[in-house]
Amino acid sequence: MGRVSPVPPPGPLRTLAYATLVNTVGAGLWLAGGALYLTRDVGLSAPSVGAGLTVAGLVGLSASVPLGGLADRWDPRTLRAVLQVGQAVAALAYLLVGSFPAFLAVAVPEALLAAGNLAVRAALVAAVGGPDGRVHAFATLRAVANLGITAGTALAGIALAVDTHRAYQVLVVGNAATYLLSAALLLRLPPQAAAGGTRPAPGAETTPGPRATAGTRRTPGTLRRGGPLRDRRFLAVSGTSAVLSTHVTVLVLVVPLWTVDRAGAPPPAVSAVLLVNTVLTVLLAVRLSRGAERAAPAARKLRRAGLVLAAATPLYAVTGILPVLPAIVLLLVATAVWTVGDLWHSAAGAGLAYDLAPPGAIGAYQGADGLLAGLAQALGRGLLTLLVLSGGPAGWLVLGGVFAAAGLAAPALARRAIANRQAPETRPAGVPG
The missing domain is CATH 1.20.1250.20 (MFS general substrate transporter like domains)
Known part of the structure; x- marks a missing residue:
């Protein structure tokens, strides 16, 4: 089974894999049941749900670079845990949705948190995997995420089969709970150094200028002005x-x-x-x-x-x-x-x-x-x-x-x-x- 299972050996990557598994079970719940909850239980029309999710998704993309940049200065583990607590609150807020304006008021902040969290997750994967292991870690979490989404989709099928107000509420609460449990698992990781937290040696020139000569040694990778x-x-x-x-x-x-x-x-x-x-x-x-x-x-x-x-x-x-x-x-x-x-x-x-x-x-x-x-x-x-x-x-x-x-x-x-x-x-x- 070790050759088949995507779960890595004990260590930080395994902890991150468990956090990903729990988080994506919630994603599977919402992917399978969210649209039906909003249409069949809340009473929104399918076109309005589609339009609202499109608008929220496009607005949410604006958070990718700023929150990714924040992960370069703060511990990405803690930052991601905080964002997932925010996502749990946003997920629970869907219980209060009763109109299209209320739906947008929840969907837009949730999309901002989700898009920013993807960039923070990438920074956390880089910190855990290191330069030689981050792509391997990324692929491992991709495999684990597929398992989680599949499990969440299957669990959502139970709520969809029951098709009652209470069943849909349980689905929404279950999605929110996975964010909190995933955040708790993330905090079991050791603190991760921010990518931008390293400093050059005292006296080193951090921005090479036009006078750099053949008598200097250079290392690739300076941040360009403007990001x-x-x-x-x-x-x-x-x-x-x-x-x-x-x-x-x-x-x-x-x-x-x-x-x-x-x-x-x-x-x-x-x-x-x-x-x-x-x-x-x-x-x-x-x-x-x-x-x-x-x-x-x-x-x-x-x-x-x-x-x-x-x-x-x-x-x-x-x-x-x-x-x-x-x-x-x-x-x-x-x-x-x-x-x-x-x-x-x-x-x-x-x-x-x-x-x-x-x-x-x-x-x-x-x-x-x-x-x-x-x-x-x-x-x-x-x-x-x-x-x-x-x-x-x-x-x-x-x-x-x-x-x-x-x-x-x-x-x-x-x-x-x-x-x-x-x-x-x-x-x-x-x-x-």
């Missing part, structure tokens, strides 16, 4: 990764609609497709993350991810013209291929965002990376649905071309970003570091 949002070469790499990150939207939104409407498969086939993705993620996430700790190999893995995602699109396209049984089989095969590209992208994107960030600004740079990915996925919901469901097989092929182009561009963009990295400190030659 990550003015680091154009980093944003180019992160933007490429963000385009590929829309594979999430394709899998959870476009593929289910295509499966039922265009491939003609029965609705239970959607569960089978998503189950393939979940099982493969749990089994392969850590293994496929290897070799992505540094920017150059991570960029090559990102190229591979784009090409594999592109290779899956013709398989999905063909299911629209096959009989139902062969279409279902090919949907499962296509999803297996898609998942490999998904996992390579996840590891490569994390490796690039970590390694291209200055050592003292990991949280801020992760926040910028999350901001671009969030924008891409928000815009992708409408654009990708229109492209594939209206364009049919040709739409799939266009999408494959976009993914292939993004993947192929990644290594060159990463080389430019690596070449542009500056030095955080300069020492006279021969002076020990």
